[in-house]
Amino acid sequence: MGVEATMLDAVLRNWKQQIERADKFFGSKTEEQLQAHIAPGKNRLIYLWGHLIAVNDALLPLLGIGERLHPELDAIFLTAPDGAAEAPSANDLKAAWQQINAELDAAFTRLTPADWIDRHTSVSPEDFAKEPHRNRFNILIGRTAHLAYHLGQAKLA
Amino acid sequence: MGVEATMLDAVLRNWKQQIERADKFFGSKTEEQLQAHIAPGKNRLIYLWGHLIAVNDALLPLLGIGERLHPELDAIFLTAPDGAAEAPSANDLKAAWQQINAELDAAFTRLTPADWIDRHTSVSPEDFAKEPHRNRFNILIGRTAHLAYHLGQAKLA
Numbered sequence: 085m086g087v088e089a090t091m092l093d094a095v096l097r098n099w100k101q102q103i104e105r106a107d108k109f110f111g112s113k114t115e116e117q118l119q120a121h122i123a124p125g126k127n128r129l130i131y132l133w134g135h136l137i138a139v140n141d142a143l144l145p146l147l148g149i150g151e152r153l154h155p156e157l158d159a160i161f162l163t164a165p166d167g168a169a170e171a172p173s174a175n176d177l178k179a180a181w182q183q184i185n186a187e188l189d190a191a192f193t194r195l196t197p198a199d200w201i202d203r204h205t206s207v208s209p210e211d212f213a214k215e216p217h218r219n220r221f222n223i224l225i226g227r228t229a230h231l232a233y234h235l236g237q238a239k240l241a
Numbered sequence: 242m243g244v245e246a247t248m249l250d251a252v253l254r255n256w257k258q259q260i261e262r263a264d265k266f267f268g269s270k271t272e273e274q275l276q277a278h279i280a281p282g283k284n285r286l287i288y289l290w291g292h293l294i295a296v297n298d299a300l301l302p303l304l305g306i307g308e309r310l311h312p313e314l315d316a317i318f319l320t321a322p323d324g325a326a327e328a329p330s331a332n333d334l335k336a337a338w339q340q341i342n343a344e345l346d347a348a349f350t351r352l353t354p355a356d357w358i359d360r361h362t363s364v365s366p367e368d369f370a371k372e373p374h375r376n377r378f379n380i381l382i383g384r385t386a387h388l389a390y391h392l393g394q395a396k397l398a
Contacts, residue, residue, distance in 0.1 A: 085373065090358040091248040094379040098386060123280035123397050201247040216242065222251040225382065229255060232386035233393035240280050240394060 088197035092221075096192060099224055102231040103185055106136060109238060111181070115174045120241040127166045129241050132234050133181070134161035134171055140184045143227065147220050148205045149191035154180045195220070245354040249378075253349060256381055259388040260342055263293060266395060268338070272331045277398040284323045286398050289391050290338070291318035291328055297341045300384065304377050305362045306348035311337045352377070 085093065110118070110133040118130035138157040144150040157180070160169040171177070200221040203212035212218055242250065267275070267290040275287040284292075295314040301307040314337070317326040329337075357378040360369035369375055 087354050087358055088244045088248065090373065090376065091245065091252075091354070091378055093374060094358075094376065094382055095248075095252070097374060097379065098382045101383075102386060123283075126280075126397055197244050197248070201244055201251075216247065217250060217254060219247065219251065221248055222254065225251055225255045225385070226258075228382070229259060229386055229389035233389040236390035236393040237397060240283055240397070 092197050092200060095221065095225055095228070099192075099228045099231075100189075102228050102235065106133075106231060106235055106238075107181070107185075109235065111178060113174070118174055122237045122241045127237075129238055130171050130174070130177070131161060131166035132238050133177060136231060136234060137177060137181050137184060138162050139227065139230065140188060141180070143188060143223070144184070144191075146204050146206060146223060147191070149195075150187060153184055153187065200224075249354050249357060252378065252382055252385070256349075256385045256388075257346075259385050259392065263290075263388060263392055263395075264338070264342075266392065268335055270331070275331055279394045279398045284394075286395055287328050287331070287334070288318060288323035289395050290334060293388060293391060294334060294338050294341060295319050296384065296387065297345060298337070300345060300380070301341070301348075303361050303363060303380060304348070306352075307344060310341055310344065357381075 110129065113129060118128065118133065120129050121127065122129065122132065134157060137154070138161045141152055141154050141157060144152060157172075160171055172180075201216075201219045203209065203218060204220050204223050207215070207218040267286065270286060275285065275290065277286050278284065279286065279289065291314060294311070295318045298309055298311045298314060301309060314329075317328055328334075358373075358376045360366065360375060361377050361380050364372070364375040
């Protein structure tokens, strides 16, 4: 493998590792266990999981690889705080989580190193010319850290 | 910038972003504030910070860029649970944190893309030939997620 392919492999491996950890953690919880708060007065597990699912879903248009699959999750898990709106069932969340991650996984294997360092869709060609770090690769690394950030919290429940 | 340099830049940017967030969060706390627990019965902030410092210090030999600067932190923050050993003062921790991060930062700017995808020191040349993903780049991405993991917890305090 060349340098580019090895670097891409490392970033994809770390993304997958965080996804697998989240999958193992949240996917094994019962509906009741998902109601647990990570700490007194803090978010419930189901809210963190829904939040991560909505953020992953938003990666599809942001990386220019597809349409949103579950835009309805935003109002519950991104724009509203925990408890303000009724959350879907654990089964529905799990189905959305798996569907979105499968879609991302399929797209990630198609993208070339050159595609990865190309701009994401929330930056204009003009701005990207001045700020070339606003690329897909940067987004994926940031989202990997975001997953880890909330997993660290979830593990406290 | 070519593909390799752009990919390296993205990973270094995300590492620095997590370091800056941790610096801002922990570095602004008083000795007393650092005694807060992230949740009832869970680790104190000072323990999380010391843990991150010890892990960063261990990157120096792991990435083959230098000797440990503060190996004495391991017994307090890596091998012992929170509270088992007396922690250094906030001032001493801050000095170690800054010293170690400056050393890492200086080394990171010297390493080339080819250096980054070369093996780290805890894998033998023989094993690395079979498992080329055990490289410096992979370590740095994993440590970025590790920083985010504990920052997510720290923010709950």
